[in-house]
Amino acid sequence: MHLLTEGDPTRRRLLQAALELLAERGYRGATTRAIAERAGVSEVTLFRRFRSKGALLREALRGLAPPLSPPDPNAPLEEGLLGLLEGYLGLLEANRAFLPKLLSELLRHPELRGEGVPEGMAEALGRVVGFFRAKQEAGELRKDEPPEELALAFVGPLFARFLLGEVLGVRFPLDPKAYVRGYLEGRHGPRRRG
Template sequence: MTIPFRLAIDDPMEARLCAAALELLVERGYDGATTRAIAERAGVSEVTLFRRFPTKLALFQAAIRALSPHIAIPVPSGDLRGDLLALATAYHEFVESHRGFILRLMPELIRWPDLHPEPPSGLLGVMSQVFSLFRSYQERGALRRAETPEQLAVAFIGPLVARFFLTGVFSVSITLDLEAHVDGFLEGRRQ
């Protein structure tokens, strides 16, 4: 399985090793993703792997830190509802098209918290763009300032995340109407 995330790593050899590690993590789990299998998948020797990363844990930490989702965050256009609908659509399309990978990765990240001692920098970059979108509309006077941009982002994306896990993990059927989600979010938050 190829990883559906971009890896924010400049060194091509390290990028190959990190991609191989993540592929095997979702296929075999942390215990099953041996350094030998990772090196083979990356097309290098185990010695090369250990020259780049002193431990298996260090390799996985680098790989997870470098994860960067391909989500097109809209630039504020002046159309608050349209931009939020574009954000919800981009998020929904991303998680739906990469459902299998995400649903296999998440349990490993929960089972092995040492794999991610800090949030992935690529994910932080995406979230920073989302926060900026909400901040921009607060500064324009389109959204109330009763909540921080970070709180707004969590309130907006949280139900989408919950729906993804309920449908993916628990097979609960929940209809998703993105326009209704945006309208419900904006109710009481517009300036």
């Protein structure tokens, strides 16, 4: 789990500690005392920077930045999709312990969600959608679906597979090339390449 770069190191430590404890102990267990202790500051310092635990946790969630590099829009379509798949699977694996707990807490405590998509996630998603849009404009993907839906259709099943695997305690094997070929079936544009 990565936070957007924060200039103030104390603030960054508080945000990181808040996310870690939210994942480890849930909303109720992530007390301000425990967060301050993990960050190496006093509770007074925590409350000087954030008016409440909820405000701190919402800010930490807004600053999440997935370490996901979108594919180069000039890369061949299948190569770009394989790169995106690799990055996405790496992101899921790196956050294996964090994501299911985070989702659970967001469902139980809607006040954590705040307004809109967290900034770091929105930026990463925008770059990924940009790849699909560029491939539509190049005629490599059909244009009858919005690029956002194309992106969601690519990563959505991976996320569902990951969550189901976590719930069942099973790792489902995945052949990346077969996944990409299956995704592209029926989605190639009129100028099919390659």
